[in-house]
Amino acid sequence: MGLKRPRMSMRSRGLILVGAALLVISIYFPWWGMKLIAAMYPEGLDLLVYPYKLEGQLDTINILNHYIGMREIHEGDFPEFQYIPYAVWGIAIGFAAAALTGSKGLGYVMFGLLAIGGIFGIYDMYHWLHTFGTQLDPQAPIQIDPFVPPVVGENQLANFTTYTGFKRGFYFLILGTVTVALGLWGDRLWNEKSSSAGSS
Amino acid sequence: MKLGKWYVPVALGVILGLVAGSIVSYIRPTPTTEGEQAVSGAFVPPGKKDEYYMFASGGHSGQVYVIGVPSLRRIRTIPVFSRDSATGYGWDEESKKMLGGYTWGDLHHPALSETDGEYDGRFLYVNDNANNRAAMIDLKTFTTKQILGPIPNIMGPHSAAFVTPNTEYFMMATRFSVPMGGKYASLDKYSKEYHGALSAQKIDQKTGKMKVAWQLKLPPWNYDLSDAGKKISGDWAFFTTYNTEEATELLEINASANETDYLVAINWKKAEKAVKDKKYEVINGVKVVDPTKVEGIAYLIPLPKSPHGVDVSPDGRWIVGSGKLDPTVTVYDFKKFIKAIEAEDFSGTEKGLPIVNFESVKEATVKVGLGPLHTQFGPDGYAYTTLFVESAVAKWKLGEWNVLDKVTVHYSPGHSSAAEGDTVTPDGKYLVALNKLSKDRHLSVGPSHPENMQLIDISGDKMKVINEAPIDPEPHYAQMVKADKIKPIRKYEKDEKRPHSVWKKEDVRIEREGNHVTVHGLAVRTRFYPDKIEVNEGDKVTIYLTNIDLDQDITHGFAINLYDIDVEVQPGETKKIEFVADKPGVYPFYCSNFCSALHQEMQGYLLVKPQK
Numbered sequence: 070m071g072l073k074r075p076r077m078s079m080r081s082r083g084l085i086l087v088g089a090a091l092l093v094i095s096i097y098f099p100w101w102g103m104k105l106i107a108a109m110y111p112e113g114l115d116l117l118v119y120p121y122k123l124e125g126q127l128d129t130i131n132i133l134n135h136y137i138g139m140r141e142i143h144e145g146d147f148p149e150f151q152y153i154p155y156a157v158w159g160i161a162i163g164f165a166a167a168a169l170t171g172s173k174g175l176g177y178v179m180f181g182l183l184a185i186g187g188i189f190g191i192y193d194m195y196h197w198l199h200t201f202g203t204q205l206d207p208q209a210p211i212q213i214d215p216f217v218p219p220v221v222g223e224n225q226l227a228n229f230t231t232y233t234g235f236k237r238g239f240y241f242l243i244l245g246t247v248t249v250a251l252g253l254w255g256d257r258l259w260n261e262k263s264s265s266a267g268s269s
Numbered sequence: 270m271k272l273g274k275w276y277v278p279v280a281l282g283v284i285l286g287l288v289a290g291s292i293v294s295y296i297r298p299t300p301t302t303e304g305e306q307a308v309s310g311a312f313v314p315p316g317k318k319d320e321y322y323m324f325a326s327g328g329h330s331g332q333v334y335v336i337g338v339p340s341l342r343r344i345r346t347i348p349v350f351s352r353d354s355a356t357g358y359g360w361d362e363e364s365k366k367m368l369g370g371y372t373w374g375d376l377h378h379p380a381l382s383e384t385d386g387e388y389d390g391r392f393l394y395v396n397d398n399a400n401n402r403a404a405m406i407d408l409k410t411f412t413t414k415q416i417l418g419p420i421p422n423i424m425g426p427h428s429a430a431f432v433t434p435n436t437e438y439f440m441m442a443t444r445f446s447v448p449m450g451g452k453y454a455s456l457d458k459y460s461k462e463y464h465g466a467l468s469a470q471k472i473d474q475k476t477g478k479m480k481v482a483w484q485l486k487l488p489p490w491n492y493d494l495s496d497a498g499k500k501i502s503g504d505w506a507f508f509t510t511y512n513t514e515e516a517t518e519l520l521e522i523n524a525s526a527n528e529t530d531y532l533v534a535i536n537w538k539k540a541e542k543a544v545k546d547k548k549y550e551v552i553n554g555v556k557v558v559d560p561t562k563v564e565g566i567a568y569l570i571p572l573p574k575s576p577h578g579v580d581v582s583p584d585g586r587w588i589v590g591s592g593k594l595d596p597t598v599t600v601y602d603f604k605k606f607i608k609a610i611e612a613e614d615f616s617g618t619e620k621g622l623p624i625v626n627f628e629s630v631k632e633a634t635v636k637v638g639l640g641p642l643h644t645q646f647g648p649d650g651y652a653y654t655t656l657f658v659e660s661a662v663a664k665w666k667l668g669e670w671n672v673l674d675k676v677t678v679h680y681s682p683g684h685s686s687a688a689e690g691d692t693v694t695p696d697g698k699y700l701v702a703l704n705k706l707s708k709d710r711h712l713s714v715g716p717s718h719p720e721n722m723q724l725i726d727i728s729g730d731k732m733k734v735i736n737e738a739p740i741d742p743e744p745h746y747a748q749m750v751k752a753d754k755i756k757p758i759r760k761y762e763k764d765e766k767r768p769h770s771v772w773k774k775e776d777v778r779i780e781r782e783g784n785h786v787t788v789h790g791l792a793v794r795t796r797f798y799p800d801k802i803e804v805n806e807g808d809k810v811t812i813y814l815t816n817i818d819l820d821q822d823i824t825h826g827f828a829i830n831l832y833d834i835d836v837e838v839q840p841g842e843t844k845k846i847e848f849v850a851d852k853p854g855v856y857p858f859y860c861s862n863f864c865s866a867l868h869q870e871m872q873g874y875l876l877v878k879p880q881k
C-alpha cells in the first residue's frame with residue numbers, strides 16, 4: 070500500500086486483530102431477532118436474522134402472517150445474505166492486513182467501509198420491516214392498517230405482541246468495531262496520558 | 270318486667286341454637302374427612318401436570334384410556350380395535366388396513382415395554398379377547414402402529430397378556446379352548462380334540478412390531494390370567510386356569526366342581542430352545558411345541574377353587590394366586606418350586622404334564638377376604654389384593670403373610686393398578702382400584718352405568734380413598750408409569766422425501782389414470798389445496814393429504830359430506846384416503862377438527878359427474 074503514515078504500536082495492532090476476529094465471529098450469531106408472543110404461543114415464535122440466513126419458526130410465522138396478507142418471508146428473497154458475510158470477512162481481512170503491516174491508513178479506510186456498511190445495514194433493516202409491514206395484500210381475510218415494527222422495541226399486532234431487537238451477533242459486531250476503533254485511535258489517548266506507550 | 274317478656278325468648282333462642290349447633294357438630298364433627306383430604310392429596314391445579322400416566326384397557330370399547338394420576342383425568346382415548354371418528358381412526362387407509370374389517374375388539378390387558386423389568390416408556394402392547402389379535406401402540410405418538418392377527422390356534426386370548434422382562438416377547442394364551450387350526454370337532458370330543466395354546470410374539474426392538482414366533486399346545490382348559498416372572502423367575506411365566514373339569518356346558522356349576530384347578534408354570538426359555546432344536550410341528554403356519562413331548566417346559570401347580578389372578582412379586586420369588594371362590598390367596602415360593610421340579614417331587618400327571626406337589630411349593634395361605642381377584646405390589650413387600658365380593662382392597666405383607674389393613678371401595682373391584690406396580694421396583698404411593706360397578710356414586714345417567722376408578726393413597730399405614738372418577742366401560746387392567754419416562758413427539762417432522770407428501774401449493778396435483786383419480790393435496794390454515802376435486806361417477810379416488818402446519822396442536826380434519834369419510838391429519842403428517850365415487854352429485858368437504866379462526870371457511874367441493 071502506498072500510504073505512508075506513522076506506523077502503529079503493537080498494542081494497537083493487537084487490538085485491531087482482536088476486533089477483526091470479533092467481526093468474523095459475529096457472522097455466525099444472529100444479528101437481529103423478533104419474538105412473537107400470544108396467549109396460545111406462550112413460549113413465543115422466534116425469527117432470527119443471521120447475516121447469511123434466517124432461523125426460527127418461519128413456516129408457522131408465514132402461515133399466521135397470511136391472515137393479514139403479509140408477504141411470505143423466505144431466505145431466498147434477501148440478496149443481502151449472499152454478500153454480507155463476504156463483506157464482513159473482507160473488512161476483517163483488511164483490518165488484519167492493517168494490523169500485520171502496521172498501516173494506519175489501511176485501517177482508516179477499512180473503518181470507513183465498516184461505518185458505511187453499518188449505516189446501510191440499519192437502513193436495510195428498516196427498509197424490509199417497512200416493506201413487509203406496509204405492502205399488505207388488500208384481499209387478506211383480516212384487514213389491518215399498514216404498520217412498521219420498530220427495529221428495536223415492542224409492537225402489538227392483533228393478538229400478538231412482538232419484541233424486536235439486536236441479538237448476540239450484533240453485540241459482537243459492536244464490540245469488534247469498538248475494539249478496532251480503540252486500536253486505531255487509542256494511541257492518542259494513551260500517548261496523552263503517558264509518553265512511554267508504544268514501543269516499536 | 271315488661272322487658273323481661275321479650276328477652277326470655279331471645280335468650281332461649283340463643284341457648285337452643287348453641288345446643289343444637291353443638292349437637293350437630295358433635296354428630297358431624299367437621300367436613301375435614303374424605304372430601305377435604307382428597308382435595309389436598311389428589312388435586313392437580315390448572316396448569317400443573319399429573320405425576321403418572323395410567324394406561325387403562327377400555328375393554329369392549331376396543332380402546333385404551335390414558336389417565337393422569339393422581340387427578341384421574343382422562344387425558345386421551347387411544348383407539349385400537351374400534352373406529353374412532355374423533356381421531357379419524359379407521360377411515361384412512363393405514364388404520365382401515367390394520368383393523369382388517371373388524372369393527373370392535375375386547376381389549377383387556379395393557380403391557381408396557383420393559384427393560385430389565387422396569388417400564389421403559391417405549392411401547393404399549395394390548396390383547397383382543399374377541400378376535401385373537403395383539404396390538405402395539407407407539408408411545409412417541411400415542412397411536413396404534415400394529416394390529417397382529419387374528420393369530421391362528423389361540424381363541425379368546427384373555428390370559429398371558431404380558432411382556433417378558435426385556436420385552437423379548439408379548440405373550441397371549443387361549444381362554445376358550447377350541448380345536449386347533451380352525452378345525453371342526455363336536456363338543457363331545459372336547460377332551461381329546463380341543464386345545465388351549467400359548468402364543469409368543471417376538472418383538473423387534475427397533476420398531477416395537479410383533480411377529481408370531483412360536484406357540485405351546487396346552488390341555489383344553491380355560492387359561493385366565495398370567496404374569497411374567499421377574500429377576501430369579503425371569504425365564505418363567507405363570508398362568509391360572511379354570512375349568513380343568515373340561516365342562517362344555519353350564520360352566521358356572523360344572524367348572525366350579527374341582528377343589529383345585531391349576532397354576533401352569535411355563536419356562537419360556539426352554540420353549541424357545543425347543544423351537545431352536547426343531548422340536549415342533551407346524552399348525553396353520555405356526556411352529557407349535559407340545560410340552561408333553563419336551564421335558565422342562567410346563568408344570569402344573571394345584572391352586573384352590575377356580576383361580577383368577579396370578580401375580581409375581583417384584584423380587585420374582587413369590588407367586589400369588591387368587592382363588593376367586595375362596596377367601597384366600599395362595600402364595601408359592603419360586604425357590605421351592607425349582608427344588609421340587611429338580612427333585613421330581615410330583616403328585617401325579619394330568620394330560621401328560623407333571624403336577625408339582627402342592628405342599629412342597631406352597632409357602633402361605635393369606636386370608637385376605639371374599640372374592641380375591643388380583644394383587645399389586647408396593648415397595649417394602651406390601652401387597653394389595655382386590656376383593657370383588659367384599660368390595661374392598663386388602664393390604665398384606667409378603668413374608669409375614671398377615672392382613673394389615675382393608676379399605677372399602679365402590680363397588681366390586683376387578684384389577685387394581687399400583688404406581689410402577691408391575692415392575693421390579695414399585696413406587697408405592699398410589700393404587701387405583703378399577704371398580705366394576707359405580708351404582709349411586711355419580712350423577713345418574715340412566716340404566717347403563719359408568720365404571721368407577723378410585724385412587725387410594727397407599728403411602729401410610731392406613732389406606733385412604735382420596736379421589737374418584739367415572740370411566741366408560743370398561744377398564745380391566747391398567748399399568749401406571751412415571752410421567753417422565755414417556756417422551757412423546759409434539760408434531761411430525763417435515764419430511765420432504767416422504768412418499769406422496771406435498772409441502773408447497775405448487776406441487777399440489779390431481780391426476781387421472783383410467784378411472785382412477787389420484788390427488789396429492791395439502792391442508793394449511795385455513796385452506797385445502799386443491800379445494801375442488803372433479804371426478805366421474807364410479808371413479809376410484811385416492812387422496813394423499815399432508816398437513817403442512819408445522820405447529821403444535823394444529824390438527825386438520827378432512828370430512829366429505831354423505832360419503833362417510835372423516836380423517837384427521839396431524840401437523841406434518843400425510844394421510845391416505847381412498848373411496849369409490851359411487852354417488853353422483855356435489856359433496857362439500859371440510860375441516861372437521863377446529864383449527865383456527867377461519868376454520869369454518871376451510872372447505873372445498875367434491876364434484877361427482879353422473880354417468881350418461
Ligand SMILES: [Cu+2]
Pocket residue numbers: 795824825826860861862863864865868871
Ligand atoms: Cu383445519
